[in-house]
Amino acid sequence: MNPMSHSDAIVDELVEGLRTLLSKSFFEKSEPLFETVAGYAAASAAVLVVATTTVFVVRTQSYIEILMGAAAILAIAICHYLGRKFLGNCRNLVAQNPSSIGSAELSNVLGLITLVLFGAVILTSLYSALYSSFEFANMIEWSFMRVLNLVAHAVIDIVPAALCLVYLTSAFFNPELISTSVVETTAPSQVAVSFLAMWLKAGARLAPMFFGGLTAVGCLSLAVSLVNGLDESVAFQPYGTESVIAGLISPLAIYLISIFFYLLIDLWRAILSLRKT
Numbered sequence: 001m002n003p004m005s006h007s008d009a010i011v012d013e014l015v016e017g018l019r020t021l022l023s024k025s026f027f028e029k030s031e032p033l034f035e036t037v038a039g040y041a042a043a044s045a046a047v048l049v050v051a052t053t054t055v056f057v058v059r060t061q062s063y064i065e066i067l068m069g070a071a072a073i074l075a076i077a078i079c080h081y082l083g084r085k086f087l088g089n090c091r092n093l094v095a096q097n098p099s100s101i102g103s104a105e106l107s108n109v110l111g112l113i114t115l116v117l118f119g120a121v122i123l124t125s126l127y128s129a130l131y132s133s134f135e136f137a138n139m140i141e142w143s144f145m146r147v148l149n150l151v152a153h154a155v156i157d158i159v160p161a162a163l164c165l166v167y168l169t170s171a172f173f174n175p176e177l178i179s180t181s182v183v184e185t186t187a188p189s190q191v192a193v194s195f196l197a198m199w200l201k202a203g204a205r206l207a208p209m210f211f212g213g214l215t216a217v218g219c220l221s222l223a224v225s226l227v228n229g230l231d232e233s234v235a236f237q238p239y240g241t242e243s244v245i246a247g248l249i250s251p252l253a254i255y256l257i258s259i260f261f262y263l264l265i266d267l268w269r270a271i272l273s274l275r276k277t
Helices: 005-021 024-060 064-095 104-139 144-173 188-205 207-230 241-276
Strands: 099-101 180-182
Touching: 005 104, 005 144, 024 064, 024 144, 024 207, 024 241, 064 188, 064 207, 064 241, 099 104, 099 188, 104 144, 104 180, 104 188, 144 188, 144 207, 180 188, 188 207, 188 241, 207 241
Parallel strands: 099 180
Antiparallel strands: none
16 A cells, blocks of 8 residues: 555545635636725725825925825826726636646646645745844834734735735636646647646736735735824835736736737747647
8 A cells, every 4th residue: 555645635635625615616706806806995095195195295395295196196097997998808818718738637736836835925924024023023112003014014915925826726726717628638748838828827817816906905005104104203105006006007917918928829839730730
């Protein structure tokens, strides 16, 4: 009897359990939720930009910040429009480029890899947060606001990567989400192409998560920035607007990057088809 058969069985059960937990319906139901989150977060971010700009102007008497705040609000509105419009393009890109792999084990392996990365990100981020908190404690006195600040920064550091890896795991465990089917007769060369295409399509399929998740994290950063600005003992430097704009524009960026790399993948497929003939 193989002494590792028990551990193999445990891993198989883990994969099946995760496939059930991170099912296709879980992924598809989350997409409109993240789109809604992006809308509320963008609107909240615009309000927070007004508040942080007001605090910054009062504290520094730098009225040029009023123009910067107005520009940020305009950018948020435009980027939300562009991002929302390109969410459908990202979904269509995935649907219009089907691919096949020779075995379901490939998608399972990719899912396990992202799961391991998820655990590594969580542990590393928690260690970094705890280390920073001890360093912080040695420099200044503790207060409720400073503890809240540390917790908020830990969430900002952990949540985006964790969300990305959770939904990436779901996409790999359910390859139909990324228009990938299992065909045992698929040639190894085509499997290699499909392997790269799976990562590309998974990134495109995760566009709603970036759209909502990054925008929400940026909004939280703006809120932390505003709280810091109200504390006159803390140097005030508004931040978070960049994350909001990055989240809102991410579907457009993902789409443009995807079509460029799909051009390379199609060229590779064309070369392989020429070799067959």
